[in-house]
Amino acid sequence: MTLLSNQAFERLRQIPLYVPGKPIQEVQRELGLDSIVKLASNENPWGPSEAVKARVVKAATGSRDEGLGLYPVSDGYYLRLAIAKRRECNADQIILGNGSSEIIEMAAKAALLGGGSTVAPKHSFAIYGIATQTAGGRFIECPCSPTELDVDAILAAVQPDTRAVFLGNPNNPTGVMLDRPGLERLVRDLRDDILLVVDQAYAEYEDPETYPDAADYLDERSNLLVLHTFSKIHSLAAMRIGFGIGHHKLIALLERIRSPFNTNMLAQVAAEVAVQDFAFEAFSRARNAEARQAFFAEAHNHRCNATGMGGNFILLESEIPAPELFKDLMRAGVIVRPMQGYGLPNHVRVTLGKPEEMEAFWAAVAPILDNAGCGCR
Ligand SMILES: Cc1ncc(COP(=O)(O)O)c(C=O)c1O
Incomplete structure (x- = not known):
């Protein structure tokens, strides 16, 4: 056939x-x-919070202005405002995804338009490789032990045609973390034409006082995209919603790839409550x-x-x-x-x-x- x-x-x-x-x-x-216990997808068994659930019910049963019959706000403006407030940045620095997996796909598509390769440490989240290959790129897994994220190995794996590097911090499935000096070295030493995607899906599980947040380096490196999800600590995995933070010019480029209405209304209002639920x-x-x-x-x-x-x-x-x-x-x-x-x-x-x-x-x-x-x- x-x-x-x-x-x-x-x-x-x-x-x-x-x-x-x-x-x-x-x-x-x-x-x-x-009786079955599921410990397979890193979901948070404790949630979502009561406040989030109440908001979802209200929106699902609400007036015509907010009801299920209307398209959602395509770019999730109000959620982006709430995230920007929490993250102390501007709403034009935020992009929403149908889960952060979708933003990984957007990043791969954007970076690999016209070909090239991406790099990620061995034993990383499978979507980095899949998104690269479905975008037509070549995926390079750099050798890394399951007990350490090695910046030298990542930098050494970069090729002349490399367009993006993916790093989970903490990394899934190994649970290893790059410390602040290691992250700083990657931000500064990685060729500046390469998009550095730091996936912080589990960041909120770390001590906020000591966690090396890659967003601290956004002023230093415009080719940096920091990813978060509402699927983990916020316990909204079924809603499919995540976000990326970057330079407003990078976000504007990713907006050209984002599908219209990619995040749904219930997810947007749920996340708007969750992001403020300290x-x-x-x-x-x-x-x-x-x-x-x-x-x-x-x-x-x-x-x-x-x-x-x-x-x-x-x-x-x-x-x-x-x-x-x-x-x-x-x-x-x-x-x-x-x-x-x-x-x-x-x-x-x-x-x-x-x-x-x-x-x-x-x-x-x-x-x-x-x-x-x-x-x-
Ligand atoms: C490291 C990492 N990034 C991203 C995701 C994707 O999360 P979601 O698409 O649900 O936002 C996961 C989910 O397991 C993950 O482990």
């Missing part, structure tokens, strides 16, 4: 498919289990820190190798191949994320959930490791 032998489709077939965390309903359907953020950050500490204590008890200091997730290494451990845990009613597709064949990523969810996780994983006679590494 002509359609299937198309050259572009052949190239598309070479691009890896993004494999999302398995939804609870799917596992229920497949395995007939009633109390919910602080609450979630504190619960996450407790869950992290408890996880490392349990991992120590079970002689498991657990790593990752940032975000709301932990990487767990065992002697059982990741796809096998993933399936065994699923049969026991716990969904985690196997990491073989991220160059980590013996790791699963575990999202930090509520105490009772973590109890269910350890109750499921301990006998599996014992039965395999291996424990963790």
Whole structure:
């Protein structure tokens, strides 16, 4: 068939498919289990906040001026104003995306118009590579250990045709972070014609006093885009909304790529409340820190190798191949994320959930490791 032998489709077939965390309903359907704990997609189990939920209900059931029958504000002006207030910048420095993944795609399309390559550390968020390749670019994964983000390796991987560098800080799935001196070096030493995309999807989980925010360098580097999402600490993953901050001229260019009405009205009003909800953020950050500490204590008890200091997730290494451990845990009613597709064949990523969810996780994983006679590494 002509359609299937198309050259572009052949190239598309070479691009890896993004494999999302398995939804609870799917596992229920497949395995007939009633009680399932999902720790697979780094969602925040504590939210969204009551204030956000009330605002969504009001908007969904509201007057004709704000109702579901109208198109949303195409560029999300009012949300951009609220974000700009919080971030102490101007609304023309903000772009909204249908999740920050969409802004990663916009950045790749913008930077790669006319070809070229992008660079990201090995073991990074899969969308960096997928967005690059679907934009027609070449993706260069620089060698990086899962326990460190190496600025020298990133800079050394850059080629004459490199148009963008992606960096998750903290990085998903490894949970490693670049400190301020490292970030500063990347901002200053990366060729200035290259778009540096710093993905701060998990930034709000870090201590605001010490977190090295890439937005602090926007005056120094105009080729810098800083990404945030409402899917993580704000617990709005189902709404699909995220934002990018950059120089107003960069944002104006990205606006040429953004699809009209890309973010929906309910997401815009929900995020407008969430971005000002400091109390919910602080609450979630504190619960996450407790869950992290408890996880490392349990991992120590079970002689498991657990790593990752940032975000709301932990990487767990065992002697059982990741796809096998993933399936065994699923049969026991716990969904985690196997990491073989991220160059980590013996790791699963575990999202930090509520105490009772973590109890269910350890109750499921301990006998599996014992039965395999291996424990963790
Ligand atoms: C590092 C990183 N960036 C971006 C995203 C995308 O988030 P969303 O598209 O839901 O905003 C994720 C989601 O898991 C992520 O881990």
